[in-house]
Amino acid sequence: MRRNSIADILQAPLSPPFQKAHELLESTPIFPPWNLSSGFDPQRSITSILNQDLRTPAIDQIYRHLWLAGLPRAARPLHRQILLGRAIIITENPNEHLVWNATRIFIKPLPEYILSYDFWLTDGGSLIHDQSLYHSACGFLLSYCWLISTKSDLVIAHNTHLLPVSITWEKWAPFVTDLLTVIDPESVDTVSKRYHFGELRLSRLNLIYRFAPGVFSTQNFMRGFMSEPLWTKAFLERNFAWLFSVFGFVTIVAGSMQVGLGTHSLQGSEGFQRASVVFTAASLLGAVASVLLVGSVWGFLTVYHVIRAKKNLQVVRKRRIERQNSRPESV
Incomplete structure (x- = not known):
């Protein structure tokens, strides 16, 4: 055909x-x-x-x-x-x-x-x-x-x-x-x-x-394309799993540097000691920044849920009033 x-x-x-x-x-x-x-x-x-x-x-x-x-x-x-x-x-x-x-x-x-x-x-x-x-x-x-x-x-x-x-x-x-x-x-x-x-x-x-421009909004930023659980625990598990991987990598590197500083060949190396000091300081700052980031996200989620719950309650009350007003009066 x-x-x-x-x-x-x-x-x-x-x-x-x-x-x-x-x-x-x-x-x-x-x-x-x-x-x-x-x-x-x-x-x-x-x-x-x-x-x-x-x-x-x-x-x-x-x-x-x-x-x-x-x-x-x-x-x-x-x-x-x-x-x-x-x-x-x-x-x-x-x-x-x-x-x-x-x-x-x-x-x-x-x-x-x-x-x-x-x-x-x-x-x-x-x-x-x-x-x-x-x-x-x-x-x-x-x-x-x-x-x-x-x-x-x-x-x-x-x-x-x-x-x-x-x-x-x-x-x-x-x-x-x-x-x-x-x-x-x-x-x-x-x-x-x-x-x-x-x-x-x-x-x-x-x-x-x-x-993406044109669709960005607070609600879209929180929910994305498809609605998923917005509980704080679920949100953190989805978006901060990478953070624990970074901490694991940092721990391995820091342990390796500590072992290196215990060897005779690296104890006298100023470059290695300087790199160890910089890496240790950066790791401490990163850990503090990560804690602050998680705390900020946690607080933002709490405020977001409270505001959303309040708006939903107002919408439900408004619909109930509209339905009550639209009902015919009983004789």
């Missing part, structure tokens, strides 16, 4: 990126009226659900820095992720999809509704009427073409609840073939910016969010 050119795709009306004959879900899913941030909302629209489920604003915001966090190539399939010793961790945040650290990779389960041809045309009409949302959905589908390229990958996806077990290899292979005639894996024009890159390293994303 001839691959559509980029010009043809951009000029033609948007349509589902696969044929109805190859759809993997026939029934229309039921969406829950809640999300992670605003709680229960019985009036929540499907467009709102799609925006939360597919868009990646946190990644798109730092797109020009993503070369620091990943490579512009396809993510490795699931069996390779296992081979690399990474545990597959489920996330429902599309911004965290395919983000990894040394022992984990975060993967968002494939939303079943985008596997239904009719959904794209009816309830999910915003998918084909909003080009940005359309590209986000196509990029997400492309990411699963990366992840599931063999039968063993499909088994892993079933076992980790990334895909419904009803999707067999006999269904998946034609679906991917059909999909890749529309979504060109070699081009960046048919998917959103996020999917110009494959896997993204969490530690680099944290650095970008803490220090």
